[in-house]
Amino acid sequence: MNLTPEQKAIIESSGNIAINAVAGSGKTTTLIAYARARPDSRILYLAFNRSVKTEAEKKFSEPGLQHVQVETAHSLAFSYVMRGAGYTLKQGSYQPVDIAEALDIKGFDHSHTAHILASHVGRFFSYFCNSNKSKVQELDYESVVADADARKFVALQKTRLLELTRKFLAKMDKGEIPMAHDLYLKKFQLMRPVLPYDFILFDEGQDASEAMLDIFLAQPATKVIVGDSHQQIYSWRYAINAMEKINFPVFNLTTSFRFSNEIASLAVRILQWKSLLGPAKQPLINGYGTSSAVKSKAVIARTNTSLLVHAVTMLVERKEIKKLYFEGRFETYTYADEGASIYDIMNLYLDKNAMIKDPMLKAMNGVGDLEDYIRKTEDNQMGLLLEVVKKYGNKLPYYIKQIKDNHIETDDKDKADYIFSTVHRCKGMEYDEVTLANDFITEKKLKSRVEEKEPDAMTLQKINEEINLLYVAVTRTRNRLNIPEELMPASGINVLAAVATPAYTPPEPTHKKPWNKHNTPANKPSAYKPWTTDDDEMLTNLLQMEYGTKEIAAKLGRTYGAIEARIKRLQLRDEF
DSSP: OOOOHHHHHHHTOOSSEEEEEOTTSOHHHHHHHHHHTOTTSOEEEEESSHHHHHHHHHHHHTTTOTTEEEEEHHHHHHHHHTTTTOOOBOSSOOOHHHHHHHHTOOOOSSHHHHHHHHHHHHHHHHHHHHSSOSSGGGSOGGGGOOSHHHHHHHHHTHHHHHHHHHHHHHHHHTTSSOBOHHHHHHHHHHTOOOOSOSEEEEOOGGGEEHHHHHHHHTOSSEEEEEEOGGGOOOGGGTEEOGGGTOOSOEEEEOEESSSBHHHHHHHHHHHGGGGGTSOOOOOOOEEBOOOOOOOOEEEEESSHHHHHHHHHIIIIISOOOSOEEESSOGGGGSBOTTSOBHHHHHHHHTTOGGGOOOHHHHTSSSHHHHHHHHHHHTOHHHHHHHHHHHHHGGGHHHHHHHHHHTBOOGGGGGGOSEEEEETTTTTTOOEEEEEEOSOSOOHHHHHHHHHHSOOOHHHHHHHHHHHHHHHHHHTTEEEEEEEEGGGSOTTOOOOTTEEEEOOOOOOOOOTTSOOOGGGSOSSOOBSSSOOOHHHHHHHHHHHHTTOOHHHHHHHHTBOHHHHHHHHHHTTHHHHO
């Protein structure tokens, strides 16, 4: 294995160290070499999430490093807290409607107000579980609420919110309601465990939780923390940049083997925008990538909204691609963090309340209630899905079906014409060619936001993370980068391997346009292909929207008779 002088210095080091590793710098290769140099030691590698854990297990096992155990923070905590304890584990996450019911939150004129309060209870709970504090009352939840409307609501409900959050924790701790994943990690931290390892390798330190960092720093083992300060993109989940919280000797990995020096120069220029926010260290990235392959192509966006618009435009409207893949399950892009589906939001928007399945949305009197809920809870994901609904209206079910029909399975994702992903979902991934959506921060917007008023610490943190999102997106490429002109540094840069493209302009909303034969599915009508749950859901939605049988048949790629038979089978005529 040929190692750089930077890598050799890390492997030959002793004692606790921090490794600041730029994108594509071979940090896993370095950690494998570090572990190989210590064959008689017990080593724990802490991975960021389950997918990284699975990949790391393969990489450490291939060279026969059986003395390395790979875990995530949650898998480690689960073995200490949950096994044999008699707790029931919560499947999925607690939604506001679940919390409101568990805590019997009542007494408001509007039903969605109880759900707003429950939403904040869930967030306060998460804030506490990810913190290094031992009591809820040691935290000021209001200080991490950015939106003015949401902060005003929290201030008015401060005492009640604290009481409800403590009650929520107590019910879970006593086993009265199922245990959430966040809480067993918190209980693990409060146990003050001493882990039986000689070395602990803590990856993705820039997005650590305070709780996990507290466990890590308390261990007698030799500690190695690895991360990239410029890849911190999870502060909205109450993560912290541990790379800035420790005083270990710092080693650097500044050579990227993923991309060329032209891409590295662009990444550096983007990171230099941070100097507009205050004193900032000058980043150093050397690009030594030499790939010329263009096999995997990806579209990367900052938000779900922009990504879905790109997919619809390329697949349905322009027919530029035939097969596509969304990193992770596609369904995760059509659900809000708090459980509501894009179909429920669409039905609320179109005043089709009878079609809404989510109990929280069903209790709302209209889209105005939803917008009020979004403002007062800072539920950005719900807001983004609402934007998609407003853009496409009742055409949305058809567009989603087209994406699902042409979506490749995970094991075959290399066969997709394009892979679609938000930055958060493709962190750690790399592609031969990357096309960026035009929803990232620009230098012009950055200067405007800084100059508008004196930004507070929370605002500066958010802007810093916006720059990080663009940096992470740019550095996913191995070869070519298609980037909107607006995202290029204003002072200009010679990016030979990158192709600066005109800014992407989404098409005008289409949901008011009449249905016509040019929008019908390409597959031939069929009476015999199996009906899926998605097909039934779309059929139900279209019938509720008063589409005729012929139009529904065209949309679903089935015969007139097949549609009539299914309507009769599901007794939809009686319902509507």
